[in-house]
Amino acid sequence: MKIAVLLKQVPDTETKIRVKGDASGIESDGIKYIISPYDEFAIEEAIKTKEKSAPSEVIAVSLGPVRVVDAIRTALAMGADKGIHIDDCGLAMDSFVTAKVLANALKNENFDLIFTGKQAIDDDASQVSQMVAEFLNVPQLMLAEKFELGADKKSATIERSVGGGTKEVYTVEFPAVIGAEKGLNTPRYASLPGIMKAKTKPVTTLKASDLVGETKPKTTNVNFRLPPERAAGKVLQGEPEQLAQQLVKLLREEAKVI
């Protein structure tokens, strides 16, 4: 089987976000980058699936500046076999263009499975996986919490939660895009031998400018700003019974939320 994993490199979750003076974006200096957490679940599931369906290979694909090769190397150290770095060539990108470029890079490779994260935690868009699936004309199953490879290795059963505690169980035939939700698995750490081996695994570089065609962004992000700071409120004083009484009164009469 041929399995792709789509990886996005994003600022670490602890990053303090600073906005540029002209509100056109965020300041990028000093940011530490990580693989978007949901994409780690995608890598793990891809590797697990490979282990169950030998001979198979996992190809980690990331679109972005040169720094994203680090994310690809991490995936290789975890157990992916090859990497594809798509240099963004400084092009203006929104989810639509990103998905178009990724889909064009993948389209002639005949992947059985494409694992992605349900959402990247920088733009929080949750769009690219579905758009890639659309552009490749293959089905998508987002929010996957359980993935079970079929005995025929050409299909899978996927379980997902769709709100309010309701679960859905789907079957899908490959090729398909699977969007990973938390709970799908516990991503492995790269082992030391894994890290050594990753250095010799092949990473191909493609150029977004060769893949984008006539596609232009459909949206532009403007007016970057920080959210209004939440001011600290009242800390209530008194004995436990009084505290409970006060809080109920405040929530009903002052905040009027109950």
Add this chain to the structure above:
Amino acid sequence: MANILVIGEHAEGKVKKVTFELVTKASELAAKLGGQAEVVFIGSGISNTAEVGQYGAKKAYVLNNANLEKYNTDAYTKVLFDLVNELKPQVVLGTASPVGKDVLPRLAARLDSGLASDCTNLDIQDGKLVATRPVYSGKAIIDVKFESALQVASARPNSFVPSVVAAGAAAEVVNKDMDAGTLRAVLKELVKAQSQKADLTEAGIIVSGGRAMKAAENFKILAELADVIGATVGASRAAVDSGYATHDMQVGQTGKVVNPNLYIACGISGAIQHLAGMRTSKVIVAINKDPEAPIFTKADYGIVGDLFQIVPLLTQEFKKALQG
């Protein structure tokens, strides 16, 4: 004509509150565009579709076919694509629910249009939709401008207040039989939750527990409080990772992003990744025994104390106040 098409949502045969929220906003925006708000419902047996008229919608399309009874990406994308091509609205709005998040990107891609997802505000500027949304887990806010002629957006639940603008008005209901196409992913089984609680992402009130809950059984005291005040129970990642709560209860950067009117955090320290999921709550209450816990710097009301003592007292007090 510059109309706005809202993708309506329903559960148990009833139109959901999120749809009334969105229709209220859509009719305000449609007025700015010189068009009207219309709603599309997919599925059959929805009892109160015409009610969207009270919130300003003029028409309610009800699309039906045996393959549309349950959500399916392929089927929903196809019928919405066909409907949009027929009606040619300028704006399509949906909810940032599991369904909206699944279908809208695919629909926008097929329509060769831009999408702004999980928006907290929507406006019309220079005749086009401008969408406001949080990024970096709420650490920054942006406005999204559209280059495409058709503009698609999804709104976070609880972002708009539903408001009856035309009491008693009924939207004209138009039933349509649609071809749902071929379904590639097949739903084999649907396991409904025992309790029909609002999902965390749509809940108006949330009571959440953290690592301090110490055991899964102890979540019972949060459930009791939640029952009295009509809340949904959430959890921090520490509580989920320790096995006290299930994954779908997690609030935060790698859990659910919630937007309730009231969020009660019990024994949660207020780590940045937890705040990422609940910082837009209108009112935050923190119950924590450590007066230095960072959650207090974000809370509107704080109680320094032992949650095992405070939570049951609160349940009692609310019972008195709400039932007495």
